[in-house]
Structures are given as structure tokens and as C-alpha cells.
Amino acid sequence: MKITRIKVGAGSCGIAAGATELLTFIRKEVKDIPIVEVGCVGHCYAEPLVEIETDGGPFFYERVQPKKEHLDRMLALKEEGRLVERKQRSGREMIKVLALAGRIDMTSIDEYIAHGGYTALKKALEMKPADIVAEVKASGLRGRGGGGFPTGTKWGFLAAKEAKEKVLICNADEGDPGAFMDRSLMESVPHQVLEGMLIGALATGATQLTIYCRAEYPLAIRNLKIAIDQIYERGLNKLGTRTVEFRLKEGAGAFVCGEETAMIHSLEGKRGTPRFRPPYPTDSGYKGYPTAINNVETFGNVPLILKEGAAAFASVGTQGSKGTKLFALAGDVKYPGLAEVPMGVTIGDIVYEVGGAERGSVKAVQIGGPSGGCIPADKFDAVVDYDSLKSLGAIMGSGGLIVIGQNRCMVETARYFLEFTARESCGKCTFCRIGTKRMLERLEKITHGKGNADDVAFLADLGPKVIKGSLCGLGQTAPNPVISTLRYFKHEYDAHTVHHKCPALQCNQLSDVAIHIDKCIKCGICVKTCAVKAISPEFVVDNAICTRCNSCIEVCPKKTISRVEKGTGHYGKSGGKS
Amino acid sequence: MSHLSELLRKIDTDRSNLIKALQAVQTDEGYISNAAIEAIAHHFTIATVEVEGVVSFYAQFKRVKPGKYKISVCDGTACHIKGASLVTGWLSEDLGIKDGQTDKEGLFSLETVACLGCCSLAPVISVNGKVFGNLDRKGLLKILKDYRKGGAA
Ligand SMILES: Cc1cc2nc3c(=O)[nH]c(=O)nc-3n(C[C@H](O)[C@H](O)[C@H](O)COP(=O)(O)O)c2cc1C
Numbered sequence A: 001m002k003i004t005r006i007k008v009g010a011g012s013c014g015i016a017a018g019a020t021e022l023l024t025f026i027r028k029e030v031k032d033i034p035i036v037e038v039g040c041v042g043h044c045y046a047e048p049l050v051e052i053e054t055d056g057g058p059f060f061y062e063r064v065q066p067k068k069e070h071l072d073r074m075l076a077l078k079e080e081g082r083l084v085e086r087k088q089r090s091g092r093e094m095i096k097v098l099a100l101a102g103r104i105d106m107t108s109i110d111e112y113i114a115h116g117g118y119t120a121l122k123k124a125l126e127m128k129p130a131d132i133v134a135e136v137k138a139s140g141l142r143g144r145g146g147g148g149f150p151t152g153t154k155w156g157f158l159a160a161k162e163a164k165e166k167v168l169i170c171n172a173d174e175g176d177p178g179a180f181m182d183r184s185l186m187e188s189v190p191h192q193v194l195e196g197m198l199i200g201a202l203a204t205g206a207t208q209l210t211i212y213c214r215a216e217y218p219l220a221i222r223n224l225k226i227a228i229d230q231i232y233e234r235g236l237n238k239l240g241t242r243t244v245e246f247r248l249k250e251g252a253g254a255f256v257c258g259e260e261t262a263m264i265h266s267l268e269g270k271r272g273t274p275r276f277r278p279p280y281p282t283d284s285g286y287k288g289y290p291t292a293i294n295n296v297e298t299f300g301n302v303p304l305i306l307k308e309g310a311a312a313f314a315s316v317g318t319q320g321s322k323g324t325k326l327f328a329l330a331g332d333v334k335y336p337g338l339a340e341v342p343m344g345v346t347i348g349d350i351v352y353e354v355g356g357a358e359r360g361s362v363k364a365v366q367i368g369g370p371s372g373g374c375i376p377a378d379k380f381d382a383v384v385d386y387d388s389l390k391s392l393g394a395i396m397g398s399g400g401l402i403v404i405g406q407n408r409c410m411v412e413t414a415r416y417f418l419e420f421t422a423r424e425s426c427g428k429c430t431f432c433r434i435g436t437k438r439m440l441e442r443l444e445k446i447t448h449g450k451g452n453a454d455d456v457a458f459l460a461d462l463g464p465k466v467i468k469g470s471l472c473g474l475g476q477t478a479p480n481p482v483i484s485t486l487r488y489f490k491h492e493y494d495a496h497t498v499h500h501k502c503p504a505l506q507c508n509q510l511s512d513v514a515i516h517i518d519k520c521i522k523c524g525i526c527v528k529t530c531a532v533k534a535i536s537p538e539f540v541v542d543n544a545i546c547t548r549c550n551s552c553i554e555v556c557p558k559k560t561i562s563r564v565e566k567g568t569g570h571y572g573k574s575g576g577k578s
Numbered sequence B: 001m002s003h004l005s006e007l008l009r010k011i012d013t014d015r016s017n018l019i020k021a022l023q024a025v026q027t028d029e030g031y032i033s034n035a036a037i038e039a040i041a042h043h044f045t046i047a048t049v050e051v052e053g054v055v056s057f058y059a060q061f062k063r064v065k066p067g068k069y070k071i072s073v074c075d076g077t078a079c080h081i082k083g084a085s086l087v088t089g090w091l092s093e094d095l096g097i098k099d100g101q102t103d104k105e106g107l108f109s110l111e112t113v114a115c116l117g118c119c120s121l122a123p124v125i126s127v128n129g130k131v132f133g134n135l136d137r138k139g140l141l142k143i144l145k146d147y148r149k150g151g152a153a
């Protein structure tokens, strides 16, 4: 077999895992084989990843280090170090939108074109706008940004408007803290998203194409810029007789700007506060022009629909949810990464088969981020589908999927999300601004062990009111993490309020730290490590001093220090000795 | 000052470029000073309170000068689940500063951010944009040590 190229995974998480050093090393050592930087193949747990491309197919290597032996065994196509494609994963996944992600040079338009890129645009150029809209409608594609609104219908609204300027915006704000599908797609195959936007411009008559991208994604921004320049060079932005241009705007760190009307305000250079709808953006949006906003992944699906046809696209999925969905899988799983599954697979498939989590080790998944809810492990036969997830009190969301292990506290998780939404509330609606704060206070009280049944009742009562009394999706969904944990994990709330215990031993005020002395080898590392000198020379932790920082637990070579139930640890009399 | 106006001259005066201008200034100077706010207000011919309103709305904009090394601790969901609050604690402990502060030497500043998009490596931090993942306490302290020695890999 002949090696044709060496591809190094150099997406954000590849770089974080050491791809830059690896690239420098390989470039120094290998002179006669082309080396290219590719994006994300979804196996983020195995980074740094290298694909040795040969005339006999690809050879993937995982956790590659800048070492001669690692390089040599790759060039010899040895078995050692190869990424083992697990059958369970490949059996559940269906790679369509991500087909080119991590497989082609992130910055090469030629490679995108060689793999069928821009054939969908070419096809669209020969169609009537109304037919493109009809095709997207027939595909059943629904918005991947969370709401699940039918894309074809939205495009139909914009297409029907007569205006001097019409605006199509790509929502690349990816606000769910714990989601990275859009980042991966933009970094790895920026042209696919841009091609979707160009087709959107043809379908709707949009004259301005704007991308609003999270500033925390510098590599995505760089790759998009490069791709846009290439589009201009090739004249691919000439849509028949007219020419459209892209504008790339960076967000400035406000979650609420993912909401459509807030995003429009932000693009206008204002504070990103949402406004009441109607008027809908398709009637009056950016600077008053008719405007439609779609998510990155939504645009990423569009070239596929035109290439394979609406019927083929719609053959995948469930009754109400067509095609595939990307999920950013993270948390307590063995194989965190990016997964693409057909609509209709079960949550269990994603967690156990794709993520490789052990059965029994998982308590729940959190899906949809701060707007979403949790699904307990005994409901993991629920299928990925907009409507069935809603019936469980969760949402499809944009694709953030955090697996929560048995040793995590659900009340603390709910508190975390409320802290997030309370901070991110733009402050316009009283219920959202004050309501989330009040809920957060009660949750803090409970996690501090000072809560009682009234606090739980208060949360259950206020949640629905915040939903009703809020203007935008942020406030309307902010109570969801609380409501859904109350629904499925009421017993954990009760443990905190009635018994003043945190079953997961995660809440600091409800746990102590103790050394299990029988396994202790008296090495003294913990004593030296503890910053507040809470550990005595006899290796006893004084919980009156301990700040619950977990440092000693981390350093103990015998793993014999752990958190224990509040009150079962040792308490020094005066509050300290040393 | 002339440096600021130089920077702003390249930016169109349409109001929709206000955030872009602020970002350009912050990239250049590390924060948004009072002088910058005035220059920007002048550039777009809007009131300084308008500019201040926008600055205070967006978490990205800093009103105080950050340290030479800007540490961002990710407290997105994945990182939170994987112990981001412990990471912040260990950093505060070692640096003697809290979230949002800069140390006396002006070497390190500490801030919490939501999701750096590398959730599969949680918990993660970034130092001047360079991301470090799968952190434990030991790895974290080594990173600080390397930066103290004068810039790390
Ligand atoms: C508070 C809030 C944050 C949002 N954040 C995002 C986001 O980060 N990315 C996104 O695509 N949509 C986000 N949305 C949904 C958008 O408002 C909008 O529905 C979506 O971009 C439409 O595109 P789609 O139909 O293609 O999904 C958010 C909504 C709300 C209320």
C-alpha cells in the first residue's frame, strides 16, 4: 500500500490535545508525503488523531504523540496505536452531514469541490426559487438550533416578501454551554455551511448573508474567513445576475444573543435584548429588513437535501423529525465526542453504544442545556425526536448532551443551570430577572443544607410562573432544569431538605472529608498539599478548617481520602490546631 | 490616543460596527478604557452612555486591564460536571486571586467563561487562548509553573 497523505486532526480539541506540537514534529520528520490539517472526525476522546491516507483506504491512529516511535509505526501501518472503530458506535451512527468533517483539508475549497461540494448550489441555480423552497419543505428539515421550526416554511415566509434588501443570518452563537456541534462543523467543513447559505439566498431572495459567530471560536472564524475569500475568488457568490456578500460578525459573550430578536439588536450594534414578537423577523428584522435566521447545522443539511433529493433525505428519521442530528457528547462517558445519529435512535443508544458508558454508571442525561431538561436512565429508551423528547419534559435542543454519572448531584446540576440563566438574563422581564434569582437563592439554600420542604414547593410554584411571565425563550425555558429534576429526582431534593444529606457527596456544605487510615501509608503528601493545614500529623482531617477543595483526595497515592457524609468526619474543637 | 483613532479609522462609522470596534480596541489594549469609550463614542457620533451600555451588556468586554496571562476557566456544563469549581478553587488558592481579578504583579488574571467548545476534554482552561484539557490538580499547577517561568509551550 502506498501512503498518499498524512492528515492530522487540528480542530480546536485536537489542538488542545497537542496537535500543534505533533504537526511541527511530523513536518520536521517527514518531507516526502503531503501533510494536511483536517478538522473533527468526532472521536474527540482519541485526540490527537492522525489519519494515514493510503491507496488501500484510511488508517486512523489515536493519541499520537510527537515521538519517533509513534511516527514510525504509523508510517509502517502497524496495528499498534490504531483507533479501534467500535462496532457498537458505527452500528448506531449515520454519518451524512459530517461525511467530510475531519476527512478533508479544512481550508481547501478544491478538496471540498472534489468531494461533490457546490454541486448542490449548481443544481439550485438551475431551479426556480419556489422549487428550492418546496424541496426543503418536502425534506421535512426542521431547525437544528433548538426550536425545530420547519426550515422550508421559514424560507417561504422570507421568499414571499418584497423588499429592497432581505437578510439571511446564520446563527453560530452556539450558546448552550457544553455543546460544540456547530463549532466542529464550521471548523471542519466551513464550505458546507456557506453553500447552504448561498442556496438559502437563492431560495429566499436574500441580498445579505450574515454569520453571527461566538467569539470563543477563533478557529471557526478563521476557517470561515478563508472559505468566504475562496468563494469570492471563484465567483461562487454570483447567483445568476446578482452577487451576494457574506458578513462575519463576532458575538461578545451574551447567551441571550442566540435568540433571534436579540441577535438582530446585537448585529445593529446595540445591547442584545430581545423584543416582543410580532413583528416577526421575516416581517421586520435587521435594520427593518425582512430577515430569517437559521442555525449552522440547519444550513449544513441543505446541500444534502438538494444533492440526494427531498425524498431520500426524508427516508431517514421519524414521522415528525427527519434526517440525522449531531450531538456533542460529553460528561461521564468513556468516549466523549461528536456523534451523528439518525432521528429515532434511543438516548440509550447514544449514551451506551456511541459514548461507551457502562450501564449502571449513569444517572441521567442533560439534553438541551439551560433550556432543556434531564432524562433519567430508566427512560433511556426514549427516542431522539422533537416531539417525544418534549413529552418527557426535555427538548431536542441544539445537540448538547451531557451524561451525568451516579456520583453527581442533580440538585447541584439544577442550581448550576439557574446560576447560568440568572446571570445571562438580559433583565428586561421581571419574572425572568427576579424569578431566576429567587429560584437560584432557594436552590443555593437547599444545596447548602439549609432548605426545607417549603423551598421545594416554592420552586415548583415559581417555575411555571417564570415560564409564563417571560418574553423570550431564555426566561420561558430557564426553569426547565429545575422542573425536570423535580419530576425525576424529587428524592434527591428530599434528601437535601429533609435529611440534610447530599447522596452524591458533592455539595460542600453537606459533606466532610476523611482519611481511611487503614490503607494510609503515612507518606505525608496530603499534609503538605493542604493549603489551609487542615490535616494533622496523625493524618486526621479537621473538617472545621477544611475548605472541601479536594486537593488531598487528588494527590493521595493510595486513594484513601474521600468525601463522607456530613457529620461523620472529624471536627477539631477550637476550629484548628496548627 | 492617536493610536486609538488610527485603529478606529479602519472601521466604518455605521452603528452596526460598534461591537466590532470595541472588539478591535480590546484585542489591541486588553481592555476598554475610559479614553477608548470616549474615542469610540466620538467615532460613531453617539453618547458615551450608549457605548457604556453596550460594554456593560456583553461579558466579553473588560473595564480593567487584565494580567499578562489571561486564564479562563471553563464553567460550561461538561466542565462543571467534571469539577470546574474545584479547578477555580485550586487556581485561586495558588494565585491568591478570585474570579475576575488580576494578581499584584499583573502576571495572571482569572475569569470564568462558559464553554470553550472542547467539552470532550473537560475540565478545560485556556491561557491567552491556548486550551488545556483533561486537567487534574497536578497538571494545572504545572501549567502555572511553566507560565511563571516565562511563557509556556
Ligand atoms: C436564549 C436563547 C438562546 C439561543 N441560542 C441559540 C444558539 O446558540 N444557536 C442557535 O442556532 N439557536 C439558538 N437559539 C434559537 C434561535 O433563536 C433560533 O430559533 C434559531 O437560530 C433558528 O434557527 P433554526 O430554525 O435553523 O433552528 C436560542 C434561543 C434562545 C431563546
Ligand code: SF4
Binding pocket: A513, A529, A530, A531, A532, A533, A534, A535, A541, A545, A546, A547, A548, A549, A550, A551, A552, A553
Ligand atoms: S479537602 Fe482541601 S482543605 Fe480539606 S483537607 Fe483536603 S486539601 Fe485540605
Ligand code: SF4
Binding pocket: A515, A519, A520, A521, A522, A523, A524, A525, A526, A527, A539, A555, A556, A557, A558, A559, A560, A561
Ligand atoms: S496522601 Fe494518602 S497515603 Fe499519604 S499520608 Fe495522606 S492519606 Fe495517607
Ligand code: FES
Binding pocket: A009, A011, A012, A013, A014, A039, A040, A041, A042, A043, A044, A045, A047, A049, A184, A337, A338
Ligand atoms: S475529533 Fe477533534 S474536535 Fe472532535
Ligand code: FES
Binding pocket: A177, A178, A179, B074, B075, B076, B077, B078, B079, B080, B114, B115, B116, B117, B118, B119, B120, B122, B123, B124
Ligand atoms: S463545557 Fe467546558 S469546554 Fe465545553
